[in-house]
Amino acid sequence: MAELTTLKRSKQRDAIVAFLKTRKDHPTADMVYQEIRQTIPNISLGTVYRNLSLLSDRGEILRLSCDGKTDRFDADIRPHYHFICKQCGCVQDVDLPYQEDLDHLANASFSGTITAHELLFQGICSTCESGSTH
Amino acid sequence: MAELTTLKRSKQRDAIVAFLKTRKDHPTADMVYQEIRQTIPNISLGTVYRNLSLLSDRGEILRLSCDGKTDRFDADIRPHYHFICKQCGCVQDVDLPYQEDLDHLANASFSGTITAHELLFQGICSTCESGSTH
DNA sequence: AATACAAATAATAATCATTACTATTTTGGA
DNA sequence: TCCAAAATAGTAATGATTATTATTTGTATT
Numbered sequence: 668m669a670e671l672t673t674l675k676r677s678k679q680r681d682a683i684v685a686f687l688k689t690r691k692d693h694p695t696a697d698m699v700y701q702e703i704r705q706t707i708p709n710i711s712l713g714t715v716y717r718n719l720s721l722l723s724d725r726g727e728i729l730r731l732s733c734d735g736k737t738d739r740f741d742a743d744i745r746p747h748y749h750f751i752c753k754q755c756g757c758v759q760d761v762d763l764p765y766q767e768d769l770d771h772l773a774n775a776s777f778s779g780t781i782t783a784h785e786l787l788f789q790g791i792c793s794t795c796e797s798g799s800t801h
Numbered sequence: 802m803a804e805l806t807t808l809k810r811s812k813q814r815d816a817i818v819a820f821l822k823t824r825k826d827h828p829t830a831d832m833v834y835q836e837i838r839q840t841i842p843n844i845s846l847g848t849v850y851r852n853l854s855l856l857s858d859r860g861e862i863l864r865l866s867c868d869g870k871t872d873r874f875d876a877d878i879r880p881h882y883h884f885i886c887k888q889c890g891c892v893q894d895v896d897l898p899y900q901e902d903l904d905h906l907a908n909a910s911f912s913g914t915i916t917a918h919e920l921l922f923q924g925i926c927s928t929c930e931s932g933s934t935h
Numbered sequence: 936a937a938t939a940c941a942a943a944t945a946a947t948a949a950t951c952a953t954t955a956c957t958a959t960t961t962t963g964g965a
Numbered sequence: 966t967c968c969a970a971a972a973t974a975g976t977a978a979t980g981a982t983t984a985t986t987a988t989t990t991g992t993a994t995t
Contacts, residue, residue, distance in 0.1 A: 675942050675991050696982080711945045716982060718943095732869035737981065748907070750915065762910040766903070770922070773882070776896040778927035781884065785921045788904070793912035809962045809971050830952080845974045850953060852972095871952065 679703070679710055680718045687728060687742035693749070693758045695737045733758050733787060746783075752792035761788055813837070813844055814852045821862060821876035827883070827892045829871045867892050867921060880917075886926035895922055 682703050687694070694702070700715045719740055723730040729741040733751045739758055748761040766786075774781045816837050821828070828836070834849045853874055857864040863875040867885045873892055882895040900920075908915045 672942075673992095677943055677990075679944075709945070711947095713946080713983080714944060720983090730869070732866060735864070735866035735872050738869045750907075750911065750913070752913065753916075761907050761915075763903075763907045769897075769900070769920070773884075773895050773897045773922050777884065777922075779884070779886065779925050779930055781895075781922045781924040782887075783923045785923070786903070786918055787920075788907050788911075788915045788918045790915040790917070791913050796913055806971075807963095811961075811972055813973075843974065845976095847954080847975080848973060854954090 679707060679714050680722075682707060682710075683715060683718050684722065684727070684742065687740060690742070691760065693731055693733075693739040693741050695739055697737070699740065731758070748786045748788065750788040750790065750792070752795055753789055754791055754795040757792055757794070759792065813841060813848050814856075816841060816844075817849065817852050818856065818861070818876065821874060824876070825894065827865055827867075827873040827875050829873055831871070833874065865892070882920045882922065884922040884924065884926070886929055887923055888925055888929040891926055891928075893926065 683699055686699060686702055696716050696719055697712070699719065700710070700712050703710050703715065719728070719730070722728045723740065726744065729744050731739040731741055731749060733739055733749060734756065743760070746765040748763055748765075750759045750761045751757070752759075769784055769786075770781050773784070817833055820833060820836055830850050830853055831846070833853065834844070834846050837844050837849065853862070853864070856862045857874065860878065863878050865873040865875055865883060867873055867883060868890065877894070880899040882897055882899075884893045884895045885891070886893075903918055903920075904915050907918070
Protein backbone atom coordinates (compact mmCIF):
# COMPACT_ATOMS: atom_id res chain seq x y z
CA MET A 668 0.00 0.00 0.00
CA ALA A 669 2.21 2.80 1.27
CA GLU A 670 5.25 2.50 -1.00
CA LEU A 671 7.88 5.03 -0.11
CA THR A 672 8.61 6.39 -3.55
CA THR A 673 9.86 9.90 -4.06
CA LEU A 674 6.95 12.19 -4.67
CA LYS A 675 7.01 14.64 -7.50
CA ARG A 676 4.68 17.57 -7.25
CA SER A 677 1.89 18.05 -9.70
CA LYS A 678 -0.56 20.88 -10.02
CA GLN A 679 -3.35 18.30 -9.94
CA ARG A 680 -2.37 16.94 -6.54
CA ASP A 681 -1.68 20.41 -5.19
CA ALA A 682 -5.14 21.49 -6.29
CA ILE A 683 -6.76 18.46 -4.63
CA VAL A 684 -5.06 19.12 -1.30
CA ALA A 685 -5.78 22.85 -1.47
CA PHE A 686 -9.44 22.21 -2.20
CA LEU A 687 -9.84 19.70 0.63
CA LYS A 688 -8.37 22.21 3.07
CA THR A 689 -11.12 24.69 2.24
CA ARG A 690 -13.88 22.20 3.02
CA LYS A 691 -15.38 20.86 6.20
CA ASP A 692 -18.05 18.66 4.60
CA HIS A 693 -15.75 15.75 3.71
CA PRO A 694 -16.20 15.55 -0.05
CA THR A 695 -16.34 12.33 -2.03
CA ALA A 696 -13.89 11.60 -4.85
CA ASP A 697 -16.44 12.70 -7.40
CA MET A 698 -17.14 15.96 -5.55
CA VAL A 699 -13.40 16.67 -5.62
CA TYR A 700 -13.31 15.82 -9.32
CA GLN A 701 -16.24 18.10 -10.18
CA GLU A 702 -14.63 20.97 -8.30
CA ILE A 703 -11.10 20.65 -9.68
CA ARG A 704 -12.49 20.44 -13.23
CA GLN A 705 -13.47 24.09 -12.88
CA THR A 706 -9.79 25.09 -12.84
CA ILE A 707 -8.14 22.07 -14.53
CA PRO A 708 -10.76 21.08 -17.11
CA ASN A 709 -9.09 17.95 -18.45
CA ILE A 710 -8.12 16.41 -15.12
CA SER A 711 -8.96 12.72 -15.09
CA LEU A 712 -11.19 11.09 -12.50
CA GLY A 713 -8.54 8.41 -12.15
CA THR A 714 -6.02 11.05 -11.18
CA VAL A 715 -8.32 12.23 -8.41
CA TYR A 716 -8.79 8.70 -7.09
CA ARG A 717 -5.08 7.89 -7.32
CA ASN A 718 -4.07 11.02 -5.46
CA LEU A 719 -6.71 10.65 -2.78
CA SER A 720 -5.51 7.09 -2.14
CA LEU A 721 -1.86 8.13 -2.22
CA LEU A 722 -2.45 10.99 0.18
CA SER A 723 -4.46 8.90 2.64
CA ASP A 724 -1.92 6.06 2.46
CA ARG A 725 0.72 8.59 3.46
CA GLY A 726 -1.41 9.98 6.23
CA GLU A 727 -1.71 13.44 4.71
CA ILE A 728 -5.49 13.20 4.56
CA LEU A 729 -8.14 10.96 6.14
CA ARG A 730 -10.37 8.52 4.32
CA LEU A 731 -13.81 8.16 5.89
CA SER A 732 -16.27 5.31 5.28
CA CYS A 733 -19.44 6.81 6.68
CA ASP A 734 -22.12 5.07 4.67
CA GLY A 735 -21.50 1.78 2.95
CA LYS A 736 -21.36 3.57 -0.38
CA THR A 737 -18.70 6.09 -1.28
CA ASP A 738 -15.66 7.09 0.70
CA ARG A 739 -15.19 10.65 1.84
CA PHE A 740 -11.99 12.59 2.46
CA ASP A 741 -10.91 14.97 5.18
CA ALA A 742 -7.88 17.28 5.22
CA ASP A 743 -8.09 17.45 9.02
CA ILE A 744 -5.98 14.48 10.11
CA ARG A 745 -6.33 15.06 13.84
CA PRO A 746 -8.33 12.20 15.39
CA HIS A 747 -11.92 13.36 15.66
CA TYR A 748 -15.43 12.02 15.31
CA HIS A 749 -18.07 12.40 12.63
CA PHE A 750 -21.81 12.59 12.28
CA ILE A 751 -23.99 11.46 9.40
CA CYS A 752 -27.55 12.68 8.93
CA LYS A 753 -30.01 9.82 8.45
CA GLN A 754 -32.20 12.08 6.34
CA CYS A 755 -29.94 13.99 3.93
CA GLY A 756 -26.74 11.96 4.33
CA CYS A 757 -24.54 14.99 5.04
CA VAL A 758 -21.41 14.39 7.10
CA GLN A 759 -20.16 16.79 9.75
CA ASP A 760 -17.49 16.95 12.41
CA VAL A 761 -18.47 16.29 16.02
CA ASP A 762 -16.82 18.40 18.69
CA LEU A 763 -15.94 15.66 21.16
CA PRO A 764 -12.33 14.80 22.08
CA TYR A 765 -10.97 11.37 21.20
CA GLN A 766 -11.97 9.03 24.05
CA GLU A 767 -8.84 7.00 24.70
CA ASP A 768 -10.47 5.21 27.62
CA LEU A 769 -12.72 3.38 25.14
CA ASP A 770 -9.67 1.60 23.75
CA HIS A 771 -8.58 0.56 27.23
CA LEU A 772 -12.07 -0.58 28.20
CA ALA A 773 -12.44 -2.62 25.02
CA ASN A 774 -8.97 -4.15 25.33
CA ALA A 775 -9.76 -5.45 28.80
CA SER A 776 -12.00 -8.18 27.43
CA PHE A 777 -10.47 -8.60 23.97
CA SER A 778 -8.20 -11.39 22.84
CA GLY A 779 -6.10 -9.37 20.36
CA THR A 780 -4.81 -5.80 20.66
CA ILE A 781 -6.98 -2.74 20.06
CA THR A 782 -5.04 0.36 19.10
CA ALA A 783 -7.70 2.82 17.99
CA HIS A 784 -11.34 3.30 17.10
CA GLU A 785 -13.65 5.15 14.76
CA LEU A 786 -16.86 6.64 16.05
CA LEU A 787 -19.73 7.71 13.82
CA PHE A 788 -22.72 9.46 15.30
CA GLN A 789 -26.12 9.33 13.64
CA GLY A 790 -29.22 11.47 13.84
CA ILE A 791 -30.82 14.48 12.15
CA CYS A 792 -28.80 17.54 11.17
CA SER A 793 -29.99 21.05 12.07
CA THR A 794 -30.88 21.84 8.45
CA CYS A 795 -33.18 18.83 8.17
CA GLU A 796 -34.70 19.66 11.56
CA SER A 797 -35.69 23.20 10.57
CA GLY A 798 -36.88 22.50 7.05
CA SER A 799 -39.26 19.64 7.94
CA THR A 800 -39.36 17.69 4.67
CA HIS A 801 -40.74 14.31 5.65
CA MET B 802 -36.83 1.42 1.87
CA ALA B 803 -38.85 -0.37 4.52
CA GLU B 804 -42.11 -1.09 2.69
CA LEU B 805 -44.57 -2.91 4.91
CA THR B 806 -45.65 -5.59 2.49
CA THR B 807 -46.84 -8.98 3.66
CA LEU B 808 -43.95 -11.37 3.75
CA LYS B 809 -44.25 -14.81 2.25
CA ARG B 810 -41.82 -17.39 3.48
CA SER B 811 -39.26 -18.93 1.21
CA LYS B 812 -36.76 -21.65 1.88
CA GLN B 813 -34.06 -19.34 0.51
CA ARG B 814 -34.72 -16.61 3.08
CA ASP B 815 -35.13 -19.15 5.87
CA ALA B 816 -31.77 -20.64 4.97
CA ILE B 817 -30.10 -17.22 4.94
CA VAL B 818 -31.39 -16.34 8.40
CA ALA B 819 -30.58 -19.77 9.79
CA PHE B 820 -27.03 -19.56 8.44
CA LEU B 821 -26.43 -16.07 9.82
CA LYS B 822 -27.53 -17.25 13.26
CA THR B 823 -24.80 -19.87 13.29
CA ARG B 824 -22.06 -17.34 12.58
CA LYS B 825 -20.27 -14.76 14.67
CA ASP B 826 -17.89 -13.53 11.98
CA HIS B 827 -20.38 -11.25 10.20
CA PRO B 828 -20.34 -12.73 6.70
CA THR B 829 -20.53 -10.71 3.51
CA ALA B 830 -23.29 -11.25 0.95
CA ASP B 831 -20.98 -13.40 -1.13
CA MET B 832 -19.97 -15.51 1.86
CA VAL B 833 -23.66 -16.14 2.53
CA TYR B 834 -24.20 -16.99 -1.13
CA GLN B 835 -21.29 -19.45 -1.24
CA GLU B 836 -22.57 -21.18 1.87
CA ILE B 837 -26.24 -21.44 0.89
CA ARG B 838 -25.25 -22.84 -2.53
CA GLN B 839 -24.09 -25.97 -0.73
CA THR B 840 -27.71 -26.80 0.16
CA ILE B 841 -29.65 -24.81 -2.47
CA PRO B 842 -27.36 -25.07 -5.50
CA ASN B 843 -29.29 -22.82 -7.87
CA ILE B 844 -29.94 -19.95 -5.47
CA SER B 845 -29.24 -16.66 -7.15
CA LEU B 846 -26.80 -14.09 -5.79
CA GLY B 847 -29.49 -11.47 -6.36
CA THR B 848 -31.81 -13.39 -4.07
CA VAL B 849 -29.18 -13.28 -1.34
CA TYR B 850 -28.69 -9.54 -1.75
CA ARG B 851 -32.44 -8.87 -1.89
CA ASN B 852 -33.13 -10.85 1.26
CA LEU B 853 -30.23 -9.38 3.19
CA SER B 854 -31.48 -5.89 2.34
CA LEU B 855 -35.08 -6.80 3.13
CA LEU B 856 -34.12 -8.33 6.47
CA SER B 857 -31.93 -5.41 7.51
CA ASP B 858 -34.58 -2.90 6.40
CA ARG B 859 -37.01 -4.70 8.70
CA GLY B 860 -34.53 -4.75 11.55
CA GLU B 861 -34.29 -8.54 11.67
CA ILE B 862 -30.56 -8.45 11.00
CA LEU B 863 -27.83 -5.78 11.13
CA ARG B 864 -25.90 -4.40 8.18
CA LEU B 865 -22.31 -3.44 9.03
CA SER B 866 -20.03 -1.20 6.98
CA CYS B 867 -16.68 -1.99 8.52
CA ASP B 868 -14.32 -1.34 5.68
CA GLY B 869 -15.22 0.89 2.79
CA LYS B 870 -15.65 -2.17 0.60
CA THR B 871 -18.30 -4.80 1.20
CA ASP B 872 -21.09 -4.79 3.73
CA ARG B 873 -21.31 -7.49 6.37
CA PHE B 874 -24.34 -8.90 8.12
CA ASP B 875 -25.04 -9.85 11.71
CA ALA B 876 -27.97 -11.85 13.10
CA ASP B 877 -27.33 -10.35 16.54
CA ILE B 878 -29.41 -7.16 16.45
CA ARG B 879 -28.63 -6.03 20.01
CA PRO B 880 -26.57 -2.82 19.90
CA HIS B 881 -22.94 -3.81 20.23
CA TYR B 882 -19.53 -2.84 18.94
CA HIS B 883 -17.19 -4.39 16.42
CA PHE B 884 -13.51 -4.81 15.76
CA ILE B 885 -11.69 -5.07 12.45
CA CYS B 886 -8.17 -6.45 12.17
CA LYS B 887 -5.85 -4.14 10.24
CA GLN B 888 -3.86 -7.15 9.07
CA CYS B 889 -6.31 -9.86 8.00
CA GLY B 890 -9.50 -7.81 7.85
CA CYS B 891 -11.54 -10.16 10.03
CA VAL B 892 -14.44 -8.65 11.96
CA GLN B 893 -15.30 -9.65 15.52
CA ASP B 894 -17.66 -8.57 18.27
CA VAL B 895 -16.31 -6.43 21.09
CA ASP B 896 -17.59 -7.13 24.58
CA LEU B 897 -18.28 -3.58 25.69
CA PRO B 898 -21.78 -2.31 26.54
CA TYR B 899 -23.32 0.42 24.43
CA GLN B 900 -22.06 3.75 25.83
CA GLU B 901 -25.15 5.95 25.90
CA ASP B 902 -23.26 8.77 27.53
CA LEU B 903 -21.35 9.30 24.29
CA ASP B 904 -24.58 10.38 22.61
CA HIS B 905 -25.29 12.85 25.41
CA LEU B 906 -21.75 14.21 25.39
CA ALA B 907 -21.79 14.65 21.61
CA ASN B 908 -25.24 16.26 21.62
CA ALA B 909 -24.09 18.91 24.09
CA SER B 910 -22.11 20.72 21.40
CA PHE B 911 -24.00 19.64 18.30
CA SER B 912 -26.46 21.73 16.33
CA GLY B 913 -28.76 18.88 15.22
CA THR B 914 -29.92 15.85 17.19
CA ILE B 915 -27.77 12.78 17.74
CA THR B 916 -29.73 9.62 18.43
CA ALA B 917 -27.15 6.83 18.21
CA HIS B 918 -23.63 5.93 17.20
CA GLU B 919 -21.54 3.19 15.69
CA LEU B 920 -18.17 2.32 17.12
CA LEU B 921 -15.54 0.32 15.27
CA PHE B 922 -12.36 -0.69 17.02
CA GLN B 923 -9.17 -1.38 15.10
CA GLY B 924 -6.00 -3.29 15.85
CA ILE B 925 -4.53 -6.76 15.48
CA CYS B 926 -6.56 -9.90 16.15
CA SER B 927 -5.17 -12.70 18.33
CA THR B 928 -4.66 -15.00 15.34
CA CYS B 929 -2.48 -12.47 13.52
CA GLU B 930 -0.58 -11.79 16.75
CA SER B 931 0.39 -15.41 17.30
CA GLY B 932 1.16 -16.33 13.70
CA SER B 933 3.59 -13.46 13.05
CA THR B 934 3.41 -13.09 9.27
CA HIS B 935 5.07 -9.78 8.57
C1' DA C 936 20.34 25.17 -20.49
C1' DA C 937 20.24 20.33 -22.22
C1' DT C 938 19.78 15.23 -20.72
C1' DA C 939 17.77 11.49 -18.54
C1' DC C 940 14.78 8.94 -15.95
C1' DA C 941 11.33 8.20 -12.64
C1' DA C 942 6.85 9.75 -11.49
C1' DA C 943 2.44 11.67 -12.92
C1' DT C 944 -0.98 12.25 -16.16
C1' DA C 945 -5.26 11.62 -19.44
C1' DA C 946 -7.96 8.51 -21.50
C1' DT C 947 -9.82 4.30 -21.55
C1' DA C 948 -10.81 -0.39 -20.26
C1' DA C 949 -11.62 -3.56 -16.66
C1' DT C 950 -13.19 -5.06 -12.12
C1' DC C 951 -16.06 -5.55 -8.17
C1' DA C 952 -20.11 -5.06 -5.40
C1' DT C 953 -24.66 -4.20 -5.81
C1' DT C 954 -29.15 -3.25 -7.94
C1' DA C 955 -32.67 -3.56 -11.63
C1' DC C 956 -35.34 -6.19 -14.85
C1' DT C 957 -38.27 -9.93 -16.47
C1' DA C 958 -40.39 -14.10 -17.21
C1' DT C 959 -41.49 -17.99 -14.31
C1' DT C 960 -42.49 -20.26 -9.95
C1' DT C 961 -44.11 -20.39 -5.25
C1' DT C 962 -46.84 -19.09 -1.33
C1' DG C 963 -50.97 -18.62 1.42
C1' DG C 964 -55.57 -17.02 1.75
C1' DA C 965 -60.44 -17.08 -0.35
C1' DT D 966 -58.70 -25.65 -6.20
C1' DC D 967 -58.00 -20.81 -7.67
C1' DC D 968 -55.87 -16.51 -7.62
C1' DA D 969 -53.11 -12.50 -6.75
C1' DA D 970 -49.12 -11.08 -4.48
C1' DA D 971 -44.59 -12.17 -3.43
C1' DA D 972 -40.37 -14.55 -4.42
C1' DT D 973 -37.26 -16.57 -7.42
C1' DA D 974 -33.43 -17.55 -11.09
C1' DG D 975 -31.06 -15.72 -14.55
C1' DT D 976 -29.34 -11.94 -16.68
C1' DA D 977 -28.38 -7.16 -17.71
C1' DA D 978 -27.24 -2.76 -15.95
C1' DT D 979 -25.28 0.49 -12.73
C1' DG D 980 -21.92 2.94 -9.93
C1' DA D 981 -17.68 3.32 -7.59
C1' DT D 982 -13.13 2.26 -7.95
C1' DT D 983 -8.86 0.31 -9.89
C1' DA D 984 -5.77 -1.11 -13.66
C1' DT D 985 -3.50 -0.26 -18.12
C1' DT D 986 -0.85 2.30 -21.35
C1' DA D 987 1.08 5.64 -24.10
C1' DT D 988 2.40 10.39 -23.33
C1' DT D 989 3.80 14.29 -20.54
C1' DT D 990 6.03 16.49 -16.65
C1' DG D 991 9.18 17.27 -12.66
C1' DT D 992 13.60 17.33 -10.91
C1' DA D 993 18.30 15.91 -10.25
C1' DT D 994 22.58 15.88 -12.76
C1' DT D 995 25.62 17.10 -16.23
